Amino acid sequence: MTHPYNKNIYPGKIFHWMNDSETESATKQYFQKYYPGNGDLLAEVTRGDKNDINQAIELAKEAYKKWSQTPVVKRSEIIREAVLLMREKKQELAEIVALECGKSKKHALGEVDAAIECGFFFAGEGRRYFGEVLTSAVPNRHVEIIRQSIGVGALITPFNNPAAGVAWKLFPALVCGNAVIIKSHEDTPYVAIWYAKIFKEAGLPAGVISVLQGLGDEVGAPLVSDERVKFVSFTGSVTTGQKILKATAERLAKVSIEAGGKNPFVVCDDADIEKAVSLAVQSAFVDAGQRCAAASRIIIFNEVYDDFKKKFLEKVYTLKAGTSDEDDYGAIINGKRTNQILEAVRKAVKNGAKNLVDADNENFIIDEKYHGGYFLNPVVLENVFVDDEISQNEIFGPVVNLYRVKNLEEAIRLANRSKFKLSSAIHTKNIDRAQEFIERYEGGVVRVNGPTHGSEPHMPFGGTGLSGNGWREPGTKALDFYSDWKQVSIDYDPEKI
Numbered sequence: 270m271t272h273p274y275n276k277n278i279y280p281g282k283i284f285h286w287m288n289d290s291e292t293e294s295a296t297k298q299y300f301q302k303y304y305p306g307n308g309d310l311l312a313e314v315t316r317g318d319k320n321d322i323n324q325a326i327e328l329a330k331e332a333y334k335k336w337s338q339t340p341v342v343k344r345s346e347i348i349r350e351a352v353l354l355m356r357e358k359k360q361e362l363a364e365i366v367a368l369e370c371g372k373s374k375k376h377a378l379g380e381v382d383a384a385i386e387c388g389f390f391f392a393g394e395g396r397r398y399f400g401e402v403l404t405s406a407v408p409n410r411h412v413e414i415i416r417q418s419i420g421v422g423a424l425i426t427p428f429n430n431p432a433a434g435v436a437w438k439l440f441p442a443l444v445c446g447n448a449v450i451i452k453s454h455e456d457t458p459y460v461a462i463w464y465a466k467i468f469k470e471a472g473l474p475a476g477v478i479s480v481l482q483g484l485g486d487e488v489g490a491p492l493v494s495d496e497r498v499k500f501v502s503f504t505g506s507v508t509t510g511q512k513i514l515k516a517t518a519e520r521l522a523k524v525s526i527e528a529g530g531k532n533p534f535v536v537c538d539d540a541d542i543e544k545a546v547s548l549a550v551q552s553a554f555v556d557a558g559q560r561c562a563a564a565s566r567i568i569i570f571n572e573v574y575d576d577f578k579k580k581f582l583e584k585v586y587t588l589k590a591g592t593s594d595e596d597d598y599g600a601i602i603n604g605k606r607t608n609q610i611l612e613a614v615r616k617a618v619k620n621g622a623k624n625l626v627d628a629d630n631e632n633f634i635i636d637e638k639y640h641g642g643y644f645l646n647p648v649v650l651e652n653v654f655v656d657d658e659i660s661q662n663e664i665f666g667p668v669v670n671l672y673r674v675k676n677l678e679e680a681i682r683l684a685n686r687s688k689f690k691l692s693s694a695i696h697t698k699n700i701d702r703a704q705e706f707i708e709r710y711e712g713g714v715v716r717v718n719g720p721t722h723g724s725e726p727h728m729p730f731g732g733t734g735l736s737g738n739g740w741r742e743p744g745t746k747a748l749d750f751y752s753d754w755k756q757v758s759i760d761y762d763p764e765k766i
């Protein structure tokens with residue numbers, strides 16, 4: 270299927286962003302970005318190296334001196350200007366997101382709207398950049414804590430939801446007075462460049478944002494290892510997160526890791542089954558399951574298991590993958606990941622899992638309309654053991670497991686069985702059950718009678734265990750990551766007045 274992509278919006282060559290302009294790497298090498306909707310070459314992307322990193326860091330260090338001294342209200346005014354421009358040009362950004370991710374324009378627009386709201390939220394924070402006044406046991410001592418900027422930071426984002434991914438990090442980092450280097454994802458290289466251009470138009474000084482293109486090993490790893498980089502905000506796979514923690518351990522850099530999920534969706538016997546079915550389908554297959562908050566483990570009480578399963582499958586059969594606004598979800602980001610998902614499903618089936626939707630286990634949509642695109646049919650698995658790889662590892666695709674449990678106790682134990690502890694949902698009409706689950710689920714998000722995804726820009730989001738190391742984005746809690754608290758005490762002497 271050919272996507273009507275606009276060459277004026279999406280360039281054939283993508284560069285770094287340095288010193289307010291698009292810059293080719295001195296390596297003169299390129300890697301390829303393909304359109305997930307049909308496998309066509311979308312762009313050649315400049316392939317950065319250590320020299321580019323050095324240049325970006327020096328620019329950021331210089332720009333940081335002035336930017337960190339710019340009053341926070343002024344900084345937030347520039348953010349507001351940028352967000353107003355984003356709103357004006359949101360169709361353009363949505364087109365870029367749709368192209369890079371192989372999703373529909375409608376879904377891309379939803380993401381862009383959320384990114385814009387995130388921007389407005391942090392623009393407002395400039396006038397609410399409060400410290401705190403504390404008490405003291407010492408007479409005539411005034412004590413307060415104030416926020417201070419940190420310095421040059423690396424922002425590393427995943428490929429899914431690239432517009433929101435950049436927004437969650439960039440806006441709070443800038444309002445807090447830092448200079449940043451965004452390491453673009455290989456699969457979504459242009460979104461960050463688009464942001465940088467918008468910020469230039471909004472009046473952000475050169476060097477406060479740089480964008481580097483390149484591979485994880487060649488650009489991501491040396492960037493986070495550089496001691497001039499004072500903080501790293503990373504969202505992506507847990508494996509990369511662990512590498513970053515190791516690379517930054519010696520210098521104790523401030524590091525936020527937001528990693529994957531294996532999110533449980535619990536359906537009790539008193540749940541509103543129609544609603545639970547509808548939200549479970551949405552939670553499992555949103556963005557083809559390429560969401561950290563996607564539900565991948567549906568845990569159902571025995572009494573309603575068969576009814577739920579029947580209705581769930583009926584709805585799943587109606588799902589359509591594709592890139593039009595009528596489709597339910599889009600493509601898998603690239604061929605390699607598509608094969609990894611299929612491999613994981615095949616292995617699970619080999620280990621005894623039952624694929625309820627596609628008994629032959631051939632999940633590529635081979636309809637001519639989609640020829641060449643990385644589209645997968647939904648996969649619903651039954652008979653999986655709780656410690657199987659398919660139960661424990663994040664698949665990041667349209668794959669969901671169904672589990673049968675006796676009661677709430679078993680449901681909670683199963684929900685907590687994964688090392689990933691990010692989001693969750695419980696469906697029940699019983700407030701006591703809901704409260705018990707809220708207290709005992711060990712992850713960072715619980716939704717009662719809702720989907721597992723759908724956080725809003727002012728809500729702190731994040732997990733524990735392998736899902737994250739405790740920081741929260743976005744919302745006001747994000748300011749605690751992008752600024753450091755400084756304790757100030759002032760001793761005064763009334764005798765000397």
Ligand code: NAD
Pocket residue numbers: 425426427428429452453454455483484485486488489490491493504505506507508509510512513527528529530560561562663665691730731732736737
């Ligand atoms: P990934 O770890 O493969 O890549 C993320 C980025 O890290 C890329 O830009 C990559 O080039 C870079 N990178 C690779 N190696 C690096 C290294 N050694 N040092 C520094 N950077 C390096 O992640 P992905 O697969 O693209 O993203 C999907 C993952 O992100 C999923 O696990 C998903 O659950 C997670 N995610 C989490 C959240 C959250 O808020 N918790 C949100 C969205 C996605």
